[in-house]
Amino acid sequence: MLDRNNPKPLYAQLEDLLRTSIMNGEWQVNHAIPSENELSKTYGLSRMTVRAVITMLVKEGLLYRVQGKGTFVSEPKISTRSPAYMGVREQLEQMGYEIRTRLVKFEKIPANNNIASALGITPGDTVTYIERIRYTGDQPISLHRSYIPVSLCPSLEEADLEGEQLCVIVERQFGYKTASVSESLESVPANAEEAELLQIDRGYPLLMLEDVNKSADGSIFEYTKVLFRGDKVKLHFEYEA
Amino acid sequence: MLDRNNPKPLYAQLEDLLRTSIMNGEWQVNHAIPSENELSKTYGLSRMTVRAVITMLVKEGLLYRVQGKGTFVSEPKISTRSPAYMGVREQLEQMGYEIRTRLVKFEKIPANNNIASALGITPGDTVTYIERIRYTGDQPISLHRSYIPVSLCPSLEEADLEGEQLCVIVERQFGYKTASVSESLESVPANAEEAELLQIDRGYPLLMLEDVNKSADGSIFEYTKVLFRGDKVKLHFEYEA
DNA sequence: TGCTATAACTTATATATACAGGTACAGAAC
């Protein structure tokens, strides 16, 4: 259940519990979940804490409240993968059937004009360049090229870049959390280097996704170009008009 | 200030006050707003109530918190073109610098498996097939292939398909208005026919956008495949995390 | 000068409590 010695705050632990209960279908759609008082008794928390957790899940759209009646499980969203809530990159990472990452390059380089303009820095400023390839099985599906300003993340560690998401590492080490994303998509032919890395022919269609991540204070802390093999990847969007 | 006799709850009143303070620029971007304790003193509310209000504004992205330092005003949001509010097609049509449309085909055909499954009808059912090419100047940029079930739009007129948007015509004639959209994007090589129509080489990268439009009552009234020339088109998204 | 300890602030987490307002239902009153 809940572990008060766990450094993870109780509300976050409860959030996970409720979230999995919803996801696993333990609580039926449009049926009431246990009341705030019941939950607070069950888990030994105050009602306020329970309520705070439920409020978060309500904001996310997983639950809805009806005064005097209770709290209910929402209809499953059409779009869990709505781009309004998740970057295209996260979307793809969730699709993942046993996705494996290989780190190809990790180095500090001076930013060229293109990179500098994307990151809002001066050309020549040092950035950390990270190149990775994603595989499903032994087939490469995408090539990731990330640029992170050294001025914002000076001592970025190479460790775990194959096992952890870059944004997770950046948030943990430097506190930068994505508040807004600017993405662009286009179709480009593979050049020689890309073709070799992705094991396809030169000129083959790639889906290029550019991703600029901003934190709440407006700092641009990551610029990533992802090249997807056109034959392997299809992006999907769902939204209301 | 706050009116305790107002039926509007105090937290909602405070929310409005803070929101206008942010919007009017009374608090500068990336500067700290008064601390939770200050606000609670100023407005005669408990810190918890103030905190609840700030939490909402943080969730909305208007403010961000830094533990130990304070609560700050976020950079103003950029996203007008959030895909949550506008389909990719509309987005591209807005980009338009003197876009011209040429109608290539307009005919009734039986739906194949692919089309039928996208439209939720039976293979063999008749659909209206519309093929158009978009140009900027005399350069083709995209090839549009639309399928509309005859069962929903029996007497669709050919008129004005070069001058008006298809969805506008469908809404006027049959009352179907897009309530939700399902879109997918991938990168594909041009086949011989597409290459000729778009005046490019065979195998050249195209950005394929598939668009399924649903009305509020759940009717799928349009399925469109758009092929964009990879060298001419770049899609852009902006959104909050 | 340079370092550390500390005080004073901030947000983060968690509890206990109170009452208001809406819903549902059983049972009394009509």
Add this chain to the structure above:
DNA sequence: GTTCTGTACCTGTATATATAAGTTATAGCA
């Protein structure tokens, strides 16, 4: 039978309080 009323339970609003943890400036010591 129908309507009213009370009760029990739900979420909604609001307060007071306590402790933890992160940040910053400063006073004071080496």
